[in-house]
Amino acid sequence: MEESYRYPIGRFKPAEAFTPQNKMAWIGSIRSIPLLLDYCIENMDEGQLLVPYRKDGWNTIQVIHHIADSHMNAYIRMKLALTEEAPVVKPYDENLWAELPDVFEVPLNVSVTLIHALHRRWTALMDAMTDQDWNKIYIHPADGKGVPLWQMINLYSWHGKHHAEQILALRKRKGW
Ligand code: NI
Numbered sequence: 001m002e003e004s005y006r007y008p009i010g011r012f013k014p015a016e017a018f019t020p021q022n023k024m025a026w027i028g029s030i031r032s033i034p035l036l037l038d039y040c041i042e043n044m045d046e047g048q049l050l051v052p053y054r055k056d057g058w059n060t061i062q063v064i065h066h067i068a069d070s071h072m073n074a075y076i077r078m079k080l081a082l083t084e085e086a087p088v089v090k091p092y093d094e095n096l097w098a099e100l101p102d103v104f105e106v107p108l109n110v111s112v113t114l115i116h117a118l119h120r121r122w123t124a125l126m127d128a129m130t131d132q133d134w135n136k137i138y139i140h141p142a143d144g145k146g147v148p149l150w151q152m153i154n155l156y157s158w159h160g161k162h163h164a165e166q167i168l169a170l171r172k173r174k175g176w
Helices: 002-006 020-041 060-083 101-105 108-127 149-174
Strands: 137-140 145-148
Touching (some): 020 060, 060 101, 060 149, 137 149
């Protein structure tokens, strides 16, 4: 049960190849995530927003602010990889970020708006990228491996839906 609550659409399974079809699907997913999040949180009240989606898990407010944090980092990694030669990126502790004061003080609508704005810029950037750009890499310091941008966006196309479905599955279970 824990696994299905935590991974309602399954764990991330990377695509084997960069194809035009995959690229269109991944960008399409990034484009649609802000609207999906609007739908996820529609008419939730303050009490519901504070309920964790699983035992010891984040509540809906934390999930939404986490998506903003995560995708801001991803967007910056992409821009670094496009403008520098195989830059080493900076990891961050997403669990500690989800406990910082802004997460508890700022209404989640602020992060939904932020995600709308961020994804507007992110998709405009991606729409203009060449195949050569998609094969540019950044280095993750944990393993020193280069990650091509197409693999990165494959992951983030999954990531937004993954968290959205955590919220939708919670609402379904609770009958909200
Ligand atoms: Ni996440």
